Amino acid sequence: MSFQTSKQDGVVVVDVDGQLIVGNRQELKQKVLDELEGGERKFLIDFSNTGYIDSSGLGVLVSLSKKIREQGGELRLANLNEDLRTLFELTKLDTLFNIADTREAALSGF
């Protein structure tokens, strides 16, 4: 399980490789907050290689989204598989986040 960050078209892209759950969510949170403190404002989390997300993982995404918005930035999500889509719909978090089908679609409108 790991989180790889890269910069693409002025956007910080984080790839979640594995799960985003209670055991590793702090690592993601710290990585994104470090970038936010460093002045970055546009963030995209790519779930292409993600297995599952638990309630703690969802909580971290909500928390990061709020913190980024408070700084005038935006957090977008991309490449949710069918299970993850269902999870976001079940919790109605699909109404809270900008969720794109692909990384390119998410980056294009930033």
Added chain:
Amino acid sequence: MRNAEPMKERPGAAPAEPTAFALELPSDLRLIDTAITYLVTRCREYHFAGSRLTLNFRVGVAEALANAMIYGNGRDPSKRVRVEVELDPQRINVRVVDQGKGFDFTELRDPTLPEHLEATGGRGLFLIRSLMDEVDFNECGNCIRLTLYREKQQRPLAS
């Protein structure tokens, strides 16, 4: 993590004989994913598959383990969580037992209401109830029993 010896794989139709096994974990949140991976493998060997396994089972049981470690055992690594699994052709039964004094499972907040949507917590029990077909607790609240059927069940009108 202790476990029983692996069951023999039987390709083709789903195994007809029920099987049961148990795991015991210290209260270490980093072990949850390892435990879930093992449990999913055992269920796959028993021919459970699809999103019932990869979403409902994985997330539902992961939430139950996290609750047991955090709220039940207070993150005390010397306290253990026991996971008992029964597999039969129709369903998966999971009992998660912690060594705590119990957790108040009656407190229910709907995290999907607009006023709660931006809350950073409070979705764990909601997910367990939404993803599993049957959820029961023992009286003191230190044991949760989860049932997931192979096929999606019609939900009763009253819950």
